[in-house]
Amino acid sequence: RKEVEQDPGPFNVPEGATVAFNCTYSNSASQSFFWYRQDCRKEPKLLMSVYSSGNEDGRFTAQLNRASQYISLLIRDSKLSDSATYLCVVNGFQKLVFGTGTRLLVSP
């Protein structure tokens, strides 16, 4: 089993739609969780950290379910500029473990 698993997509949604991604992780001892965003041919950049109680940043909401070992990202009112690959990231020993990413395509 992979340490971090994501649906590769692509998720094709129209502007204004709400879309959700899930990610599962295998290490129950993991303490830190993140969502990164990667644009085509660019470096990954931190989108948001994921906290146990769930957290929101504008149109983005992240949730953590420790019992089921999954993390989710909800994007409301999708914009064209949200088109990117979203990487689920979980901490390992002295390093982060990156999922392979979920691709989102927002169309007019």
Place this chain on the structure above:
Amino acid sequence: NAGVTQTPKFRILKIGQSMTLQCTQDMNHNYMYWYRQDPGMGLKLIYYSVGAGITDKGEVPNGYNVSRSTTEDFPLRLELAAPSQTSVYFCASSYPLVGYQETQYFGPGTRLLVL
């Protein structure tokens, strides 16, 4: 702050040639990392370092070497380049909290083509 800088941005190598990918960070981060990302694939950790003088292998270290003589610099050396090393290479750094892993900051990447 420049953050994490990488040079060169793009390089073409012939099979069997060697080169060093440079990575520098000015955030005084202890931890530094090298990843490779093949087209349409996820990030794979090559090597990492938790401080000057300390390096450790990631999941795909074969064909690469690293050194960490200063906090700021973490060069990646390719010996005897092979077509399988054609990829985009990202360097990253972080300043982890005790017991946790702080967020990583990435450089813009080096695109390497081995022919």
